[in-house]
Amino acid sequence: MGTAQLPSVREMWELSVPEMAFEYQPLLSTLLAVAAAHHARLVPHEAEELRRVQGGFIAQAIGGHRAETAKLALSSPGAGVTETLCMNAILISLYTLACRVDGGAGGGGEYEPPNLWLNMARGVRTVVSMVYYRLVEERARIAPLLVARPVVHRGDVEVQDGGPKGSSGELRFLVYMLPGSEEKEEEEVMGVYVQCVGYLEGLLMAVRMGESGYDIRKRFSSFPSMVPGGFLGLVSELRPRALVILAYLFALAKGADGVWWLRGIPEMEVRGIESILPEVWRGVMRWPMGVVKGEVNVNDEVVL
Template sequence: MHHWVTATAATMSAADLPAVHEMWSLAVPEMAFEYEPLLHTLLALSAAHRATLFPDQSNSLRPIQHAYIDFALQEHRPITADLDGNTSEAVCANAMLLSLYTLFLRSEPSSDSYEPPLLWLSVARGIRTIMRTVFHQLIQSDSKLNPLLLAKPLLFHEGLSNFKGTAKPFHFILEYRQDEENIDEKTQKAYSESVDYLECLYTASKSPTSKWVLRKMFTGFPPMVPQFYELVTEKRPRALVILGYLFALAKKVENVWWLQGIPEREVRGIESILPAEWKWTMVWPLNLINEDPSVTSEEGNIATATPSATSNIAETS
């Protein structure tokens, strides 16, 4: 059991930074034997990981992983409902792993019609609530989580001010059909911050950035833009398109077991529920997940379709 917990923890990051790899491989499993909810989360992830390695065992392992995650959530929720400056590093680690687990759940087969990943967005944005309370305490106390927290990009320390670039390849998403949506100041801020973050991830994906850094940016989206969750719950087309672009950009870094296959499923799912007049915006994400060679680094080629294509889409949908 200890072997699987340690092995699974090491795979959660696939970091190319030795200190971060050691944190997941050694420090986090050690915390788990002192904080039971974290142990249950790791056991759930271990069962899920084993099922991906041995698909013939998946049916017998799925009830085990679900039981362990239920235990983890039952014990974790009361603690996070009453946060203070003494919140432990194990609680923080558990919040991060629960977020990754809920993302992994998106890979499970389903016959239901597509619904956005609300559970992942909700659990992941909870990390921000915890970090706002204890980030500086962890840094000052030389926490075992510091290798991850201080590894660039610094998500929780610098905030969104560091995620604004000069290139604006996705700003057409903000401008399209803007007069048809009730956008108050709070909503506009959420949209703008989401697109700014998305553009930074896009720019990073076009540079010699490690896959681990790109995954950190991808998984950091919900906690960095917590207001975005409400817009997705309302299934606002603009928010769904932003989410589709986020998952499309994750296609390049899906070479970890808990993300494999999810970007394509989410992009196709989002495209399937968009109104006809918005479907043209998903041409680039669909080409990206299909690894279309015509998708280049040129910003002008991102919106390969135009609103004028809407009439044709509507006629065939």
């Protein structure tokens, strides 16, 4: 999957994941759905037929995955969580994002935020953090992915403010601009925004430091699981500030979209978000729009 720079991670995707798929039916179904989606990108004239194929496989995968995760609530924390279940959660999350290009992110109508991806991606850490240390200690087949930097799935990993110590942070204006607009932001909600922007500042710093595409994609994909869960609700409510933060997230992933499952996603999401924002918020979208269009360099200072 993608261009993992670590031989151990690449070997996991090429050898271990297919092996696990034949041990766990939901994972096999997910892998077949992902393969069909990938092939559809490579051979566009077969996309319509493949879309029906992958739809059947992903339905089987999600059905089986839900049945297995439902059992976890009845047991002690971590009991029943296997490496195959964790890998299936990771792949389903990836699939839900990749297929937004095929669905137009709005079914041909008004843009809709990636709520399914946000929730599926958040579920990955919920599951993996239960057994992170066990899987690493046992040298499970997915351990190379878990320990590869940046580490994001440990239960004790918290959101860190990426801005320079003692500084307000280059993106902190996203939290405080347009006070008293149509949003009535309680103190708790503002705290959610602060943590989300802190994560973005860390991602911006990683991009500017030249971290590999693999590292940037891992940081990007982990955003839903690393920020407060309340943020997902704010996005589903179409809160403008939450949507703008999401647009900046996708813009920061633009330079790492050299893999099939992310290609075209940053542009689509940023443009879609701008299309549904109230006019008063359009000005703050100049930076992410410029980035996805190739008109703005992320190394330059973020200015409105």
